[in-house]
Amino acid sequence: MARWFSPLKHRSSIVVVAAVAVFGLGVFFLFRGHTPGPQEAAAHTTQPVTTAAEPVEEAAAVPVAGTAPDADAGSHAPALLPLQASPVATAAGSQGAPLEAAIAETVRQARSQPGELVAARDKLNQLLRGPATPEQKQTIKDEMARLSQDWLYGPAAYPGDMLCDSYTVRSGDVLDIIGRRMKVPYEVLMQINGIQRARSLQVGHALKVVHGPFHAKVNRATFTLDLYLQDMYVRSFKVGVGKPGYETPTGRWRVQAGGKLINPPWTDPDTGRLYKASDPDYPLGTRWIGLEGVEGAAQGRTGFAIHGTREPDQIGTAGSRGCIRMYNDNVELMYNLLVPLYSQVEVFDH
Numbered sequence: 001m002a003r004w005f006s007p008l009k010h011r012s013s014i015v016v017v018a019a020v021a022v023f024g025l026g027v028f029f030l031f032r033g034h035t036p037g038p039q040e041a042a043a044h045t046t047q048p049v050t051t052a053a054e055p056v057e058e059a060a061a062v063p064v065a066g067t068a069p070d071a072d073a074g075s076h077a078p079a080l081l082p083l084q085a086s087p088v089a090t091a092a093g094s095q096g097a098p099l100e101a102a103i104a105e106t107v108r109q110a111r112s113q114p115g116e117l118v119a120a121r122d123k124l125n126q127l128l129r130g131p132a133t134p135e136q137k138q139t140i141k142d143e144m145a146r147l148s149q150d151w152l153y154g155p156a157a158y159p160g161d162m163l164c165d166s167y168t169v170r171s172g173d174v175l176d177i178i179g180r181r182m183k184v185p186y187e188v189l190m191q192i193n194g195i196q197r198a199r200s201l202q203v204g205h206a207l208k209v210v211h212g213p214f215h216a217k218v219n220r221a222t223f224t225l226d227l228y229l230q231d232m233y234v235r236s237f238k239v240g241v242g243k244p245g246y247e248t249p250t251g252r253w254r255v256q257a258g259g260k261l262i263n264p265p266w267t268d269p270d271t272g273r274l275y276k277a278s279d280p281d282y283p284l285g286t287r288w289i290g291l292e293g294v295e296g297a298a299q300g301r302t303g304f305a306i307h308g309t310r311e312p313d314q315i316g317t318a319g320s321r322g323c324i325r326m327y328n329d330n331v332e333l334m335y336n337l338l339v340p341l342y343s344q345v346e347v348f349d350h
Contacts, residue, residue: 099132107143118158121147125232141226145235152234153192157208163229167209169201179339183212187336213342216306216334218324220248221349223316225306225324227337237334240314240325248304248322251296253345255338259290259305262335269303269321285309285328287335291345298347306334306345 106127110120121144128140150158157164167178175198179186186198192208195201210229217226220241227234242248263277266284275282285308293301308328309315315327324347326334337343 099127099130099136102127103136103139103143110143110147117147117151118161121151121232128233141233141236144233148234152210152229155193155208163211163232165209165211167207169203169205169207171203173201173203175199175201178207178209182209183339183342184210184214185336185339191336213339213344214337215343216338216345218248218345218347219350220250220318220347223318225326225334227334237326237330238316240309240316240320241318242320242322243318246321247318248320248324248347249293249297249301250347250349251293251298253291253293253298253304253347255340255343255345256290256292256302257340259288259292259340260335260338261288261290262286264288281310283310285326285331287328287331289331289335289338294344306338307331 103124106120106123109116110124113120124140124144124147128137128144132140151161151164157166175189175195176186179189182189188210189195189207190198192210201207212229214234215228215230217228218224218239218241219226223239223241225237225239227237263282263286264284265277266275266282266288267273268275275284277284287308289306291298291302291304291306293299293304298304304322304324306324306326308331309325311319312327314320314325319325324345338345
């Protein structure tokens with residue numbers, strides 16, 4: 001019996017020692033595996049960065065530099081603040097550079113490829129209606145005003161242009177009637193086609209016609225009037241508006257029926273004095289385009305107009321009794337573009 005149990009006892013001791021060794025090694029490797037090295041620590045603590053170009057649908061809490069106190073006295077942990085996309089960064093990152101590139105490419109296209117002028121104009125008008133900085137909008141407007149000298153005021157209608165077309169004069173045609181059909185004054189058709197006398201149309205002659213009407217948008221804050229053909233930007237003008245106490249009412253107006261007049265007599269509502277165009281201090285300039293209010297603060301208002309001035313230094317200021325003042329040569333151009341009942345004038349602040 002002693003021989004039998006002695007080897008067994010020896011073998012048991014070996015098994016116990018081996019088990020202890022295995023257990024010790026396991027503990028060693030277990031704790032060693034949970035102790036991160038410098039590279040592992042960086043991999044586990046680095047947070048993903050959300051760039052301004054990527055949309056952020058929901059605010060997320062990420063550590064940023066701060067001074068929120070930790071539980072341990074004297075230590076400071078990063079404060080957790082909601083992550084929000086910066087509006088400035090978003091505009092510059094996702095809109096600024098691509099928009100600048102789009103404007104530059106469209107301008108290049110318009111100037112180097114005459115056959116693409118209409119497509120470039122339409123693209124610029126689309127960009128003008130989208131998000132853009134004031135500087136970018138001004139760049140677009142400047143180029144569109146330059147292009148209007150060709151597609152609008154030039155003698156030829158471009159293929160595919162939905163705003164200008166060619167019309168062959170027929171027997172019995174009258175320029176005024178053609179203009180009414182197109183919702184534009186006949187004067188602009190005379191100007192575009194180089195016609196000296198409205199009654200001198202020749203049968204079979206090709207006319208360039210414009211599909212109106214023209215509209216205007218007046219920004220009281222910037223003293224500007226933007227001219228549009230339908231919804232296509234054409235160019236801008238500097239204007240004067242009503243002074244404090246006589247502010248030009250905001251809202252939507254339309255050109256009055258019979259409201260377009262050349263050098264009309266005018267009675268000062270404050271003094272009752274009647275001014276005639278021959279008077280040396282006649283204040284209205286060379287044209288009067290009467291307006292009637294149809295929406296907003298303008299609704300139901302009359303007695304307001306777009307007109308010229310004998311005081312050009314008042315343009316770009318708030319100095320009138322509520323009317324919209326223009327330089328005389330500019331108001332004469334507007335007179336030849338706006339048509340009663342169809343042409344609208346929107347007045348606003350921003």
